[in-house]
Amino acid sequence: TETDDPVRFAMIGLGWWTREQAMPAVAAGELCETTVLVSGDTTKAQSVAADTPTVEQTLTYDQFHDGEASDAFDAVYVATPNARHLPFVETAAELGKAILCEKPMETTVERARQMVATCETHDVPLMIAYRMHTEPAVRRARELLREGYVGEPVVVHGSMTEPILDLVPDPDQWRLDGDLSGGCAAMDLGIYPLNTARFLLEADPVAVSGTVASVEEAFADVPDEHATFQVEFPGHTTACCTASQNAHMSSHIRVTGTAGEVRVEPAFYPWDDRQLHLSHGDGEITVDFEQVDQMETEFEYFAHCVLTETDPFADGEHGLVDIKTLKAVYEAAETGRRVAV
Ligand code: NDP
Numbered sequence: 001t002e003t004d005d006p007v008r009f010a011m012i013g014l015g016w017w018t019r020e021q022a023m024p025a026v027a028a029g030e031l032c033e034t035t036v037l038v039s040g041d042t043t044k045a046q047s048v049a050a051d052t053p054t055v056e057q058t059l060t061y062d063q064f065h066d067g068e069a070s071d072a073f074d075a076v077y078v079a080t081p082n083a084r085h086l087p088f089v090e091t092a093a094e095l096g097k098a099i100l101c102e103k104p105m106e107t108t109v110e111r112a113r114q115m116v117a118t119c120e121t122h123d124v125p126l127m128i129a130y131r132m133h134t135e136p137a138v139r140r141a142r143e144l145l146r147e148g149y150v151g152e153p154v155v156v157h158g159s160m161t162e163p164i165l166d167l168v169p170d171p172d173q174w175r176l177d178g179d180l181s182g183g184c185a186a187m188d189l190g191i192y193p194l195n196t197a198r199f200l201l202e203a204d205p206v207a208v209s210g211t212v213a214s215v216e217e218a219f220a221d222v223p224d225e226h227a228t229f230q231v232e233f234p235g236h237t238t239a240c241c242t243a244s245q246n247a248h249m250s251s252h253i254r255v256t257g258t259a260g261e262v263r264v265e266p267a268f269y270p271w272d273d274r275q276l277h278l279s280h281g282d283g284e285i286t287v288d289f290e291q292v293d294q295m296e297t298e299f300e301y302f303a304h305c306v307l308t309e310t311d312p313f314a315d316g317e318h319g320l321v322d323i324k325t326l327k328a329v330y331e332a333a334e335t336g337r338r339v340a341v
Pocket residue numbers: 013014015016017018038039040041044078079080081082084102103104129131174180188
């Protein structure tokens with residue numbers, strides 16, 4: 001789609017992901033531009049604005065909620081800590097704006113449901129920012145699964161791990177604060193193997209079981225420094241997912257079926273060149289995929305949906321399934337029982 005009028009975004013929360021990934025992606029794309037910055041830190045907002053020629057306004061959170069400069073943007077990108085997504089989505093919906101909200105959409109099933117309901121009431125589009133849906137290696141794996149390359153899928157293995165305190169050396173960071181994050185390894189990282197398994201299998205979870213553990217003092221406020229969970233899909237396909245916020249950085253996902261296997265490795269970090277490993281019968285091949293800017297594709301897709309008034313694929317209901325599933329994982333870990341989703 002070509003248009004003279006790109007979708008104008010208000011970027012809400014100027015954290016590292018917004019500044020280093022989302023804003024450059026918007027600048028590189030054709031269908032989007034950043035016109036408004038919404039931040040609790042006025043000095044930072046002004047300095048980011050000075051580096052971004054398209055920005056017309058900077059707003060505090062209160063000014064945003066008061067509806068100031070609301071004619072300067074058509075859509076919002078919400079990238080605050082998880083427990084701070086809903087209030088911004090509510091205001092944006094009241095203002096009639098299209099909404100792209102970071103994953104996980106919120107911290108509880110109730111708040112995620114409220115988000116979906118608010119957007120329905122105000123009839124505004126809501127998309128949850130699952131960048132793996134844009135990844136060519138994952139999309140190719142999905143096509144192969146659809147064509148029956150692995151036969152019937154039997155088991156999915158997926159994992160995402162990182163040493164969060166080396167990456168963000170701040171013991172007070174929101175990811176380690178249960179109220180702000182809603183959970184640590186499973187909510188922040190486990191969502192990748194879970195959601196990508198759903199995307200690859202084109203199916204939604206039936207039930208889960210799992211275990212979580214927080215060992216180090218830094219993780220005392222969250223149940224899951226590490227998380228391991230098993231997700232049952234219809235037709236006896238099972239996904240075994242692992243996630244850790246205190247391990248070597250690594251990620252992969254593979255689907256093994258009655259006749260073959262597809263594996264994406266590395267899988268979930270945006271800066272990797274991906275490889276798709278295929279095995280079938282006696283044959284084995286590896287396909288290299290060059291790194292693409294997943295965030296650029298994601299913003300362009302979302303803007304295309306807004307401009308053409310089509311519903312985005314990863315809507316609020318899609319995001320809600322992950323929150324229900326992950327919350328069921330915490331319940332399963334606490335009770336030692338299998339929990340239906
Ligand atoms: P950061 O901590 O780097 O940034 C969060 C920003 O939110 C802060 O800089 C701040 O912006 C704002 N904020 C508002 N309220 C608070 C608060 N109480 N405590 C701390 N910050 C607050 O986080 P990330 O950028 O890593 O994550 C933001 C969101 O994006 C999360 O939902 C996360 O899950 C998601 N994310 C998604 C990724 C993906 O691959 N799709 C990758 C990384 C994150 P300001 O100073 O401008 O007010």
